[in-house]
Amino acid sequence: MKALIVDPEPESRDALRRAFDAAGVSARGVATAMEGEKQLSELRPDALVVALEEGFPEGKALLEQAIASDPRRAVYALVGGERLEDGVVAMARGARDFLWRPVSAARVAILLARLEERQQEEARAEDLRIALAKKETALSLAGSSPRWKETITALEREARVESPVLLTGEAGTEKEAAALALHRLSRRGSVPFRIALEEDLESALSGDGTLFLGGVESVSRANQEKVLLALEDMHAPRIVVASDVDPAEAVASGRLLAPLFEALRDHIVHLPPLRERGSDVLELARRFLSEIDPALFFDAEAADALSTHDWPGNVRELEAVVRRAAPLSDGSAIGPTVVLSVLGGAAAKRRARARKPPVVRVPVGASLADVERRLIQKTLEFARGNKPKAAQLLKLSLKTIYNKIKEYGLEH
Numbered sequence: 001m002k003a004l005i006v007d008p009e010p011e012s013r014d015a016l017r018r019a020f021d022a023a024g025v026s027a028r029g030v031a032t033a034m035e036g037e038k039q040l041s042e043l044r045p046d047a048l049v050v051a052l053e054e055g056f057p058e059g060k061a062l063l064e065q066a067i068a069s070d071p072r073r074a075v076y077a078l079v080g081g082e083r084l085e086d087g088v089v090a091m092a093r094g095a096r097d098f099l100w101r102p103v104s105a106a107r108v109a110i111l112l113a114r115l116e117e118r119q120q121e122e123a124r125a126e127d128l129r130i131a132l133a134k135k136e137t138a139l140s141l142a143g144s145s146p147r148w149k150e151t152i153t154a155l156e157r158e159a160r161v162e163s164p165v166l167l168t169g170e171a172g173t174e175k176e177a178a179a180l181a182l183h184r185l186s187r188r189g190s191v192p193f194r195i196a197l198e199e200d201l202e203s204a205l206s207g208d209g210t211l212f213l214g215g216v217e218s219v220s221r222a223n224q225e226k227v228l229l230a231l232e233d234m235h236a237p238r239i240v241v242a243s244d245v246d247p248a249e250a251v252a253s254g255r256l257l258a259p260l261f262e263a264l265r266d267h268i269v270h271l272p273p274l275r276e277r278g279s280d281v282l283e284l285a286r287r288f289l290s291e292i293d294p295a296l297f298f299d300a301e302a303a304d305a306l307s308t309h310d311w312p313g314n315v316r317e318l319e320a321v322v323r324r325a326a327p328l329s330d331g332s333a334i335g336p337t338v339v340l341s342v343l344g345g346a347a348a349k350r351r352a353r354a355r356k357p358p359v360v361r362v363p364v365g366a367s368l369a370d371v372e373r374r375l376i377q378k379t380l381e382f383a384r385g386n387k388p389k390a391a392q393l394l395k396l397s398l399k400t401i402y403n404k405i406k407e408y409g410l411e412h
Contacts (some may be wrong), residue, residue, distance in 0.1 A: 001024075001025045001026070001046045001047070001119075002028075002043060002044070002047075003020045003025050003026070003046065003047045003048070003049065004015060004028055004029075004030070004039050004040060004043055004045040004047070004048050004049070005027060005028075005029040005078075006030055006031075006032075006033060006035075006036035006048070006049065006050045006051060006059065006062060007031070007050075007051040008028065008032070008051060008055070008056050009101075010031070012051075012101050012102070012103050013029040013031070014029065015102070015103040016029065016049060016078070016099070016103050016108065018105070019104075019105040019109070020047075020108060022105055022109075023105075023108060023109045025046075025047070025338040028043060028045075032058075033056075033061065033062040036062055037062060037065070037146065040066060041234060042351050045073075046074060047074045047075075047076065047111075047112070047115060047121070048063075048066050048074070048075045048076065049077075049099065049180060049357070050062050050075065050076070050077060051078040052068070052078065052079050052086050052087075052090060052246065053079070053080060063075060063077060063093075063095065064093060065326070066093070067093070067094035067095065068094075071094070071236065074096045074097060074118075075094055075095050075096055075117050076097050076098055076111065077090035077091070077095045077098040077099070078098070078099050078100070079099075080100065080101055081100045081101050084100060085097075087100065087370055096111075096115075097111055097114075097261045098241050099111070109176070120140070123209070129190060130188060130189070133181070133184040133185045133189055134185065136181070136186065136313075137152065137184070139183040140181060141155075141174060141177055141181055141281075142284060142287055143280040143283060144279065144280065144283060145278045145280045145361075145382070146278075146410065147272050147277055147278070148277050149270070151270070151271055151272065153179075154269045154270075155182050155185065156185055157249065157271055158182055158267055158269060159181075159182050159186040160185075160186070160268075163236060163266070164239040164263070164267060165179075165238075165239075165240045165245065165264070165267045165268075166241055166242070166261075166265070166267065166268045166269075167241070167243070167268075167271060168242070168243050168247060168268060168270045168271070169242075169244070169270055169271030169272065170312075170314055171204060171244045171314065171316070172313045172314030172316035173274070173314045174271060174313055174314075174315050174316075175214060175219065175244075175271055176195070176214060178269070178271055179193075179210070179240040179242065180193055180212070181288065182207070182240060182269075182277060183212075183238075186238070188208065188209055189236055191208050191209040192207070192208070192209035192210075193209055193210050193212070193221065194207075194211050194212070194237070195211075195212050196208070196211050196212065198212040198219050198223055201219075201223050201226060201227070203225060205227070205230040205233075205236055205237070205239075206237075207236075208239055209237050210237055210238045210239075210240060211238070211239050211240070211254060211357075211404060212240045212241075212242070213240070213242070214241075214242045215228065215242065215243070215244060216241040216242065216256065216260075217243050217244070217245055217247070217256045218251040218255070221257065224257045224260050224380060225260075227260060228257065228259055228260045228263060229237060231260075231263050237256070241264065243256070247261050247265075247268075248261070249262075273311070273314055274311040274314045274315055274318060275310050275311050277379050278380075278381065278384055278385040279385060281306055281307055281309075281311070281318065282303055282306060282307060284315060284320075285298065285306050285318060286298070288318070288319050288322040288323065289322050289326060289334075292322070292323065292326045295332050296326055296329055296333075296334060297332060297333060297334065298334050299334065299336070301336035302333075302334050302335050302338065302339045304336070304338055305336045305339045305343070306321075307366070308384070321339070321342050321343060324342045325339055325342045326342070328342070328349070348392070358375055360375050360378045362374060372404070373408040373410070375394070376390070376401070376404050376405070376410060377408075380405075380410060387401050387402065387405070
């Protein structure tokens, strides 16, 4: 626990610092509000004590600013012993409590004990909130394929830090839902999540919580510059931006500012297209169908039609197809005729022609084992998890494929 004391009187400032130290709390004391504001940003104390007196008017402004910037921070007023009513007024304005001169070490110990108890309660509440957020994420971003599990793990990792994040992926890959999940899994999850519109971007770049801006590559250059400046502002919300195109290509074409990409490139989460998520296609389709009518189901041929579709519109397209197919069913089973009619003639053509195999890019210096792992993983994705087909494409025995999947942890 850390404390910051802002008090122009050296005697009471030193007495407070010693009282905090005696209670096992590291305390730093400063004499001016300007230095206090600087230390508030750098030290990020758990407790802040600010003197309120006629000869120190800037103390009142600092106290109110500290409360407004972080309502969860424990802010205490320090008042003269003959003006205890000033402490009561400070509490009415949001201060947690107050101290008075001459400083009492016993009083400091009482306030710190209360603060520690409150922090423990808040930590328990935060643990429960995060647990609930994980359950919500499992529902809003459903899927159990290895590729999707990697994506969820990456979102959870980014949620634990305060850095801005760039979400990439084709249209329809649930980037807005991913941004909301990232927000709820973060320590900011109990404050607002907002979606920015370009016309209101400047006003949106203030406040707390998380701000989501989709299609960043389509935003004007002037507004991209505003986003870049906001990334360096500690008082701005956490910013999560999304792009429907490869950001490196967007930079090369002049659609995305290179400095903005550089500021985001260490915190990128890619959302894979549905065609690369294997069994998630049927898992999601069945979930969408159960939300409409739990009695409905896809028969084997309909399921095969869904699995072999390329899903250029990704999850958004899949949900639309399921919602259009459900009312057309004759009985509980939805057959291939209904699915193919909803998908349209293009689906039949896609199924009839062989899909173009993906290209596996390997950096110079990669180990042969890493090259083999990547090649097998991409082939499994192309074969939609069909191991005999993957073995055929790789000209390997089925036994070898199973051994390699186990060796590299590529269960698909």
